[in-house]
Amino acid sequence: MHALRKHIHPGWLIIAPLLVLVVALYLGPILNILWLSVTDPEPGFGNYAKLGESDALLRILWTTVRICIITTMFSVTLGYSIAYAMVHCHQRQKNYMLTLLLVSFWISILVRTFSWLMLLGRKGLVNVTLEDIGLIAEPIAFMRNEFGVLIGMIHYMIPYAVLPLLVSMQALDKRVMDASSNLGATGAQTFWRIYLPLTTPGLVASTLLVFILSLGFYVTPAVLGGGKVLMVAEYISVQLLVTLKWGTAAMLAALMLFGVLAMLWIMSRFMKLSTVFGGAAR
Amino acid sequence: MADLANTGSLQIRDVSKMFGTFRAVDGVTLDIERGEFLTLLGPSGSGKTTLLMMIAGFLDITQGDIALDGASIADVPAEKRNFGMVFQGYALFPHMSVRDNIGYALSVRKRSASEIKARVDEMLDLVQLQEFADRKPTQLSGGQQQRVALARALCFAPPVLLLDEPLGALDKKLRVEVQEQLKDIHRRVGTTFIYVTHDQEEALSMSDRIVIMRDGAIEQVGTPVELYERPATKFAASFLGKSNFITQGDKTYALRPEKIDLRLGQGGSDARVSGTIRSITYFGSMQRIIVDSVQGDEIEVDIDVWRNQEALTEGAKVDLLWQEAAAVELHDT
Numbered sequence: 054m055h056a057l058r059k060h061i062h063p064g065w066l067i068i069a070p071l072l073v074l075v076v077a078l079y080l081g082p083i084l085n086i087l088w089l090s091v092t093d094p095e096p097g098f099g100n101y102a103k104l105g106e107s108d109a110l111l112r113i114l115w116t117t118v119r120i121c122i123i124t125t126m127f128s129v130t131l132g133y134s135i136a137y138a139m140v141h142c143h144q145r146q147k148n149y150m151l152t153l154l155l156v157s158f159w160i161s162i163l164v165r166t167f168s169w170l171m172l173l174g175r176k177g178l179v180n181v182t183l184e185d186i187g188l189i190a191e192p193i194a195f196m197r198n199e200f201g202v203l204i205g206m207i208h209y210m211i212p213y214a215v216l217p218l219l220v221s222m223q224a225l226d227k228r229v230m231d232a233s234s235n236l237g238a239t240g241a242q243t244f245w246r247i248y249l250p251l252t253t254p255g256l257v258a259s260t261l262l263v264f265i266l267s268l269g270f271y272v273t274p275a276v277l278g279g280g281k282v283l284m285v286a287e288y289i290s291v292q293l294l295v296t297l298k299w300g301t302a303a304m305l306a307a308l309m310l311f312g313v314l315a316m317l318w319i320m321s322r323f324m325k326l327s328t329v330f331g332g333a334a335r
Numbered sequence: 336m337a338d339l340a341n342t343g344s345l346q347i348r349d350v351s352k353m354f355g356t357f358r359a360v361d362g363v364t365l366d367i368e369r370g371e372f373l374t375l376l377g378p379s380g381s382g383k384t385t386l387l388m389m390i391a392g393f394l395d396i397t398q399g400d401i402a403l404d405g406a407s408i409a410d411v412p413a414e415k416r417n418f419g420m421v422f423q424g425y426a427l428f429p430h431m432s433v434r435d436n437i438g439y440a441l442s443v444r445k446r447s448a449s450e451i452k453a454r455v456d457e458m459l460d461l462v463q464l465q466e467f468a469d470r471k472p473t474q475l476s477g478g479q480q481q482r483v484a485l486a487r488a489l490c491f492a493p494p495v496l497l498l499d500e501p502l503g504a505l506d507k508k509l510r511v512e513v514q515e516q517l518k519d520i521h522r523r524v525g526t527t528f529i530y531v532t533h534d535q536e537e538a539l540s541m542s543d544r545i546v547i548m549r550d551g552a553i554e555q556v557g558t559p560v561e562l563y564e565r566p567a568t569k570f571a572a573s574f575l576g577k578s579n580f581i582t583q584g585d586k587t588y589a590l591r592p593e594k595i596d597l598r599l600g601q602g603g604s605d606a607r608v609s610g611t612i613r614s615i616t617y618f619g620s621m622q623r624i625i626v627d628s629v630q631g632d633e634i635e636v637d638i639d640v641w642r643n644q645e646a647l648t649e650g651a652k653v654d655l656l657w658q659e660a661a662a663v664e665l666h667d668t
């Protein structure tokens with residue numbers, strides 16, 4: 054936002070028509086939703102007041118935030134190790150791993166979600182095998198609960214977590230790490246004092262990306278949660294399609310939008326967002 | 336900083352480095368004295384960086400041994416060698432202030448905050464960067480970054496400091512300035528400096544001794560004066576300064592252009608060679624004259640500009656004179 058003001062460049066004229074189109078097509082619906090949230094079914098803040106009245110709504114919001122935080126923590130941690138391995142292995146293996154990463158982007162979320170059911174469901178491969186060799190008597194409940202949702206979401210999110218980290222790790226000057234060990238630092242010291250701080254922008258970008266994407270997750274909780282784990286996106290869809298309470302749905306959507314904006318704003322107080330999104334670090 | 340009084344001599348014994356089947360460093364043997372300023376000079380690809388990296392411990396030695404004060408360090412990892420190093424491009428830590436950069440080596444050694452502060456202040460004094468202590472490296476000029484890198488590498492009083500083309504990124508004027516400062520700092524800290532460059536003027540003006548490298552092997556070692564006045568091979572004579580090569584019988588001699596005198600007219604009894612001026616190039620402080628000798632050689636002569644100004648023209652017949660000792664016999668096979 055700050056960057057925008059600084060660069061009023063003739064080039065803007067060229068993209069202005071498209072910009073206007075995008076703004077109209079994006080802002081229009083968003084404003085419409087904001088409008089709905091304070092006018093449907095009757096004008097006023099009745100929809101927002103429900104947040105204070107309804108335990109169910111608060112529980113859904115809390116479930117969503119909790120699942121998103123856990124998902125983000127695991128995806129980013131695992132993503133960090135994967136990106137690290139990719140950057141520091143041999144070129145051949147690197148290409149191999151990069152291909153696998155891209156392939157996982159191409160597989161539909163439905164396929165990736167249902168395949169977990171096949172693996173970990175009550176009659177899934179794992180449970181059947183464990184029962185056959187007599188390790189367990191009853192199938193383990195991996196799916197149809199929050200645990201199942203977490204597995205599915207973390208699995209889906211890891212490639213997204215890897216990409217920004219990969220970019221920031223690849224941009225690092227290897228000699229800086231050499232300099233650190235030349236100055237007597239152990240491997241651990243070099244990691245904590247040089248490597249991690251220098252990859253922090255990538256870490257933040259990855260965290261934001263995964264968290265924001267997770268907030269809107271719909272398919273995975275619906276399939277793997279088995280109706281027991283209700284997250285905001287699914288609830289909104291129910292309000293829209295089943296109970297036809299558009300006002301409530303709009304209110305929740307607006308809430309998520311403001312939540313994300315608030316997060317970006319808090320982040321921007323601590324660091325320049327442009328460095329997070331790949332800009333120069335000056 | 337007087338705590339390095341008795342350490343810092345290096346013994347390099349028949350060291351080689353293979354990359355696959357390629358021999359990047361080829362049987363280098365070298366004794367480096369404590370407190371010496373030694374320069375590795377050679378064309379691109381002659382193995383200077385590779386040799387330096389083996390001394391620093393970033394590359395394994397394929398063959399041979401390197402010892403510090405007589406004790407082998409071939410199996411000591413880089414972080415345990417305690418050698419300072421100034422990297423090409425400096426490799427400063429971009430997220431740390433100048434102060435934290437310089438104090439890094441002490442802080443990873445878990446020294447007390449007060450000791451680190453005192454030592455860093457001392458180093459900031461040494462490189463004259465006191466007022467920049469709290470800046471980030473990106474807020475400094477190239478020359479200032481170079482001095483931070485130097486202070487960072489010297490902060491833990493290493494017995495040996497390795498510098499890989501530390502002035503490569505600076506422009507000519509700044510280079511000369513920083514050369515002076517480097518020389519001065521070397522005198523004051525008394526650390527052994529091993530300095531890599533392919534700039535022959537830099538090598539001549541700064542070093543106690545110069546090692547000329549060629550294809551991974553040592554071509555010749557000596558003080559700047561020894562190397563310039565008595566080059567042993569054609570390669571050494573032409574890499575360090577300019578040189579004419581004159582063949583007499585089965586012997587080849589190197590002859591520096593500025594050691595030749597030139598006189599108009601031909602056939603003087605003291606003339607060593609006669610010839611015709613082919614071209615005159617003006618360089619401000621001197622002029623370079625190329626003479627085609629009657630024997631068919633091409634000989635370069637550097638003459639002070641204030642001499643013979645009007646008389647010298649292209650096509651003029653001249654005699655060339657030099658003292659017996661000016662022509663150095665070469666030992667190339």
Ligand SMILES: Nc1ncnc2c1ncn2[C@@H]1O[C@H](COP(=O)(O)OP(=O)(O)OP(=O)(O)O)[C@@H](O)[C@H]1O
Nearest residue numbers: 354357359377378379380381382383384385386533
């Ligand atoms: N990791 C490597 N693998 C294979 N060959 C290498 C490697 N590093 C260096 N070489 C080769 O070894 C030779 C010496 O390289 P080195 O970097 O030591 O040269 P240098 O004298 O420092 O040159 P410059 O002045 O250009 O820096 C070169 O021919 C180079 O191609």
Ligand SMILES: [Mg+2]
Nearest residue numbers: 383384385499
């Ligand atoms: Mg080099």
